Amino acid sequence: MKEKIGKKKIEAAVAIFAVVLALFIVGSVPVMVADPVGGSGQNIFPGPVRVTLKAVDNDSGVNFTMYALDPMLEPIVYTLYTGPFEVPDEGHHIVYFYSVDLAGNVEKVRTVEFDIVLPDTEPPHTTCLLEDVGSGTP
Numbered sequence: 001m002k003e004k005i006g007k008k009k010i011e012a013a014v015a016i017f018a019v020v021l022a023l024f025i026v027g028s029v030p031v032m033v034a035d036p037v038g039g040s041g042q043n044i045f046p047g048p049v050r051v052t053l054k055a056v057d058n059d060s061g062v063n064f065t066m067y068a069l070d071p072m073l074e075p076i077v078y079t080l081y082t083g084p085f086e087v088p089d090e091g092h093h094i095v096y097f098y099s100v101d102l103a104g105n106v107e108k109v110r111t112v113e114f115d116i117v118l119p120d121t122e123p124p125h126t127t128c129l130l131e132d133v134g135s136g137t138p
Contacts, residue, residue, distance in 0.1 A: 043114035048088040053081050055099035055107075063104075067097040090118045 051069075055062040066078035069085070070093055078096070087093055092115050098107045 043112070045114060045116050046119055047116065048086050049093075049114060049116060050084050050086050051095055052084040053097055057099070057101040057105075060102035060105075063100045063102045065097060065099040067095055069093065069095055071096060087116065090116050 053065050055065045065081040067081050068076045068078045094111055094113050096109055096111050098109045100106050
């Protein structure tokens with residue numbers, strides 16, 4: 001006999017379903033772990049950022065994870081997550097992501113925002129202005 005799954009049981013399963021997003025500076029150790037529900041910190045990086053998504057589902061297991069980087073169109077077009085990806089460009093970035101478990105439960109879309117601010121490597125440029133102040137004689 002099939003058991004009906006109540007609303008509270010589904011809500012509990014969805015609450016267990018969590019995604020952890022880790023941001024790494026390429027070639028270095030992690031500088032911070034961002035909590036997609038509202039992490040702390042500035043989320044400012046001095047160079048390319050490696051984005052790693054990790055989905056956890058203790059009941060049926062994770063089926064797949066989808067993400068979109070800086071989407072420009074509505075509706076957002078997602079890409080199947082197959083492993084860490086690098087964001088090399090300077091500027092403000094937003095990653096949208098969600099996972100689906102083997103039971104077909106779809107996680108609410110989450111986001112994380114960060115900035116890549118490349119170091120200033122340009123020397124200053126100085127100009128010289130010469131003005132004729134006159135000889136002082138009328």
